[in-house]
Amino acid sequence: QVQLVESGGGLVQSGGSLRLSCVASSTTFRVYAMGWFRQVPGKEREFVAAISWNGDTTYYSDSVKGRFTISRDNAKNTVYLQMNSLKLEDTAVYYCAARAWIATTRNEEYHDWGQGTAVTVSS
Numbered sequence: 001q002v003q004l005v006e007s008g009g010g011l012v013q014s015g016g017s018l019r020l021s022c023v024a025s026s027t028t029f030r031v032y033a034m035g036w037f038r039q040v041p042g043k044e045r046e047f048v049a050a051i052s053w054n055g056d057t058t059y060y061s062d063s064v065k066g067r068f069t070i071s072r073d074n075a076k077n078t079v080y081l082q083m084n085s086l087k088l089e090d091t092a093v094y095y096c097a098a099r100a101w102i103a104t105t106r107n108e109e110y111h112d113w114g115q116g117t118a119v120t121v122s123s
Helices: none
Strands: 004-007 009-014 018-024 034-041 046-051 059-062 068-073 078-083 090-101 119-123
Touching: 004 034, 004 078, 004 090, 018 034, 018 090, 018 119, 034 068, 034 078, 046 068, 046 078
Parallel strands: 009 119
Antiparallel strands: 004 018, 018 078, 034 046, 034 090, 046 059, 068 078, 090 119
């Protein structure tokens, strides 16, 4: 089991940028694929981006492709989500999640989750 702590959320104007960070407690962070998901009250949690254990493979939802970039620094036990050209519809609580080795886009396949960080995009 790995403890995950997200940070970097906040209030930003439409068109602006934020970088989210997720720090993992595990000393074996390098074996975990990491994902970012988001949720709006009353809606299901949706996939945003994922990265394989070594960073070679990344996945993005169609809604963020070209605007968001997922990356990781295994030396710092940290995964990042760089969010550019933010839109009102990006407003949500963002969660990072971990699973062993292989990145997927399905939230039910991730076994450890952070508490989330809120992102609000204003007009």
